[in-house]
Amino acid sequence: MHEIEMLINGRSYSGLAEARMTLADFLRHSLGLTGTHLGCEHGVCGACTVLVDGASVRSCLMLAVQAKGAIVETVEGLAATDGKLSPLQQAFQDTHGLQCGYCTPGMLMTIVELLRENAQPSEAQIRDAISGNICRCTGYQSIVEAVLLATGGKSAGRMSE
Amino acid sequence: MKPPPFEYFCPATLDEAIGLLSERENAKVLAGGQSLMAMLNLRYVFPDVLVDINNLHDLASIDVTAERIRIGAMTRQRKIEVDAALFARAPIFRSALKLVGHRQTRNRGTIGGSLCHLDPASELPLLALLLDAVVEAAGPSGRRRIPARDFIAGFMMPGIAADEIVTAIEFSPWADTHTFGFNEFARRHGDFAIASSAVHIERDSSLVIQRAAIAIGGIGSVPQRHFAGEKLLVGTSGDAGAIAAVVEACDQLEVIGDFHGGPEYRLSVARTMLRRSLHSALPGPNRPVAA
Numbered sequence: 052m053h054e055i056e057m058l059i060n061g062r063s064y065s066g067l068a069e070a071r072m073t074l075a076d077f078l079r080h081s082l083g084l085t086g087t088h089l090g091c092e093h094g095v096c097g098a099c100t101v102l103v104d105g106a107s108v109r110s111c112l113m114l115a116v117q118a119k120g121a122i123v124e125t126v127e128g129l130a131a132t133d134g135k136l137s138p139l140q141q142a143f144q145d146t147h148g149l150q151c152g153y154c155t156p157g158m159l160m161t162i163v164e165l166l167r168e169n170a171q172p173s174e175a176q177i178r179d180a181i182s183g184n185i186c187r188c189t190g191y192q193s194i195v196e197a198v199l200l201a202t203g204g205k206s207a208g209r210m211s212e
Numbered sequence: 213m214k215p216p217p218f219e220y221f222c223p224a225t226l227d228e229a230i231g232l233l234s235e236r237e238n239a240k241v242l243a244g245g246q247s248l249m250a251m252l253n254l255r256y257v258f259p260d261v262l263v264d265i266n267n268l269h270d271l272a273s274i275d276v277t278a279e280r281i282r283i284g285a286m287t288r289q290r291k292i293e294v295d296a297a298l299f300a301r302a303p304i305f306r307s308a309l310k311l312v313g314h315r316q317t318r319n320r321g322t323i324g325g326s327l328c329h330l331d332p333a334s335e336l337p338l339l340a341l342l343l344d345a346v347v348e349a350a351g352p353s354g355r356r357r358i359p360a361r362d363f364i365a366g367f368m369m370p371g372i373a374a375d376e377i378v379t380a381i382e383f384s385p386w387a388d389t390h391t392f393g394f395n396e397f398a399r400r401h402g403d404f405a406i407a408s409s410a411v412h413i414e415r416d417s418s419l420v421i422q423r424a425a426i427a428i429g430g431i432g433s434v435p436q437r438h439f440a441g442e443k444l445l446v447g448t449s450g451d452a453g454a455i456a457a458v459v460e461a462c463d464q465l466e467v468i469g470d471f472h473g474g475p476e477y478r479l480s481v482a483r484t485m486l487r488r489s490l491h492s493a494l495p496g497p498n499r500p501v502a503a
Contacts, residue, residue, distance in 0.1 A: 070220030092214055093250035094317060106319040112249040116220060182401040183314025
């Protein structure tokens with residue numbers, strides 16, 4: 052067993068894990084941070100995307116022991132402590148950017164990384180950024196709309212009115 | 213838990229890592245983990261020992277000079293994609309890297325890991341072959357340099373021993389005036405390519421092709437150089453007739469079928485990808501200019 056400490060959303064967490072435990076399982080099962088979702092568990096769907104030391108990663112393709120001492124950001128860290136949604140989350144709600152919500156944590160964390168680099172991405176850049184996140188029910192259009200709404204960007208899409 | 217149990221080591225030095233690989237049975241190297249972790253989760257592989265080399269920070273660097281480009285094995289794919297010095301001398305890397313998985317996997321995935329996994333459709337082994345790169349590996353008896361064509365020993369089979377670790381790839385940049393093209397077709401963005409093509413071309417001042425390299429990925433058991441096509445191209449101006457002949461000569465390559473389609477389909481896709489790469493490498497009055 053390995054003792055693992057990490058800083059998650061600004062708070063220090065620690066737990067014990069076998070070497071074979073993925074970061075995703077450690078977050079969900081050991082720490083109870085179930086906001087990070089697991090879809091395919093082999094790196095294809097993107098639902099488990101979190102930020103490790105500022106970079107988006109698939110938490111199913113990383114061992115918890117590899118994140119020892121890392122700064123981790125998950126979807127739980129986006130809203131304010133009083134529950135007020137972040138502008139990006141609010142935009143997802145306003146544009147119906149989620150239906151079942153399964154892919155949403157991964158979508159949000161991927162877009163958080165994008166927006167830190169580029170505060171006003173174009174529609175094409177948004178689509179490219181979320182190409183590694185699979186959504187099955189809402190469709191990408193309203194997710195793209197959400198990012199454009201949150202960033203004051205312009206859309207060529209059908210739902211812009 | 214998805215992966216089978218294993219013993220985990222995260223050595224701080226290369227020597228320590230090599231020591232573990234040579235002393236322990238059934239040990240596997242964990243680089244970026246973007247293929248190996250998926251294979252562990254699916255229980256395709258059952259290593260007894262995992263040697264995590266993510267602490268070998270010396271292996272993560274890009275050194276660019278006019279004569280030589282060296283990329284450390286643990287350099288993340290994302291870093292290679294955005295490196296300005298590399299882009300200035302070998303812009304094909306940026307075009308190829310955009311097609312390697314997704315941003316989230318490129319943030320972790322490494323060039324050394326990609327070379328050692330050696331999927332026939334993956335982009336980085338194709339570039340190593342295209343550029344006649346040398347793969348440097350370290351083992352118990354020291355370092356050795358392996359030409360990419362020998363390193364690519366067979367289907368997903370890198371030409372290194374079980375106790376060796378790839379430390380870097382090196383290659384000579386082409387003339388500053390070289391042009392290139394990289395194209396691939398996959399059913400979804402980021403999937404492994406059904407066929408991919410990479411082209412490097414040098415022309416003299418009267419636009420006659422002096423040097424050409426062509427590599428085709430995805431269609432065979434390994435990435436392949438299209439030597440016949442290169443020969444057909446050199447000495448021409450890259451006119452429509454020459455391009456047609458080079459594309460036609462793809463039938464000399466090894467082509468295998470899989471669930472994406474039979475050999476004829478894959479060869480046809482390869483030809484289209486090659487035509488596009490040649491067109492972007494050969495800007496002309498009626499052709500799109502290379503990006």
